[in-house]
Amino acid sequence: MANPVLIGQYVETHSIIHRLDPRTKLISLFIFMLSLIWLNTGISYIVASLFVVMIVGITRIPVVIFWRGLIPLVVILLFTFVYNMLFTEGSIIWSWGWLHITIEGLENGVRLVWRIILLVILAAILTLTTKPLTLAYGLEKLMYPLGKLNVPIEQFSxxxxxxxxxxxxxxxxxxxxxxxxxxxxxxxxxxxxxxxxxxxxxxxxxxxxxxxxxxxxxxxxxxxxxxxxxKGRTSYRQLQWQSIDYIVMIIAILIALGLLLLNIMKI
Incomplete structure (x- = not known):
């Protein structure tokens, strides 16, 4: 894969993640991404990072692909870090004119950059392990109840x-x-x-x-x-929930609850 962009690519490695139902990936991804919003302590960031690293290893996709895909985001990550470092109020450790670097600014910059990297890698895992048509079919199935309200779910997905x-x-x-x-x-x-x-x-x-x-x-x-x-189109491949899909979603929920507990306890 010569293209450095992570999101939008697909790499076939025949891993367990590849074989999961697209609905399982979408639901689990949404749950875990939502839990990343709660990250507030160092331990919670470490736990979330280890979980993401574990998923990357299970996909069997070379780490260099993820590393190369993060390079185009360097400018955005640097801007996010510098902005928070200079414009966050707190204990000043360096100043020059109207520019101030605070301890709180450094902490917020590191946390936001860390969080963005985790979110990008998770979104990339979804597209790297799911074919576009399969992803569209999974989205359509998840939004099926909205079809009863005359929402064009097929076109939307x-x-x-x-x-x-x-x-x-x-x-x-x-x-x-x-x-x-x-x-x-x-x-x-x-x-x-x-x-x-x-x-x-x-x-x-x-x-x-x-x-x-x-x-x-x-x-x-x-x-x-x-x-x-x-509207009303059928698919050659019918999606069916397997036992592994339920296990993955339970794990995602447990991880999300664990991260929430860590932040509530301020660990």
Whole structure:
């Protein structure tokens, strides 16, 4: 997988996580992500991190893929850390003019960056271990009660999956444009940072053109398969709950309750 983006990719390794029902992954992911909001103590962060590392190991996906996928987020993570470090009130340990670094700011910066990394890895595990169509089918089944209220759940689930899948597609198109420019002797990576930022502006036009073209091709493919609104369509593969699915969801609930207990007890 050459694309550095985690979310939107799929890697087949025949692990237990791959074989789980997509509904199990979605429910467990939602429960565990919700529990990450409660993280407030060092022990809770360590427990959550160990659990995420364990899941990554079970997926059998090379760790280098996750590491490479976090590289594009370095700027966002640095900005989050620096912003909290400089603009959080508390015990000042360094100051220069109106800039102040506080102990509370350092703690908040580390916690938020840590939390973002865990959330991104969890979201990546979902897409790395679930095929787009299977994920869409699982979403559709989970939202089935909303269909009774005339909510277009089939279109909604397909729209979400296509949006997720388009993330690496957009970056692939951007890389093609950059390679085409490099082949013509214009390498953006050799420019200084301010010039490099300005050099990306003219690229937006061909990039948007290619994205619209890809969207049109996708729309034609959907129409050619007579997908329509997706209402009443059947699936070749029927989803069925297995014992392992119940076990995984119970584990996710127990972990979430454990993290909540750790934060309540301030451990």
């Amino acid at each position: 397909l729209m979400i999956v296509i949006a997720i899948r388009f993330i690496p597609t957009i970056l692939e198109e951007l890389e093609r444009i950059l390679l085409a420019q490099k082949a013509r002797g214009y390498d953006i990576t050799t420019l200084r940072l301010p010039q490099r930022v300005l050099a990306y502006i003219p690229i937006l036009v061909p990039l948007l053109f290619m994205i619209v073209q890809r969207a049109e091709h996708l729309s034609d493919a959907i129409d050619a398969r007579a997908y329509g609104k997706g």
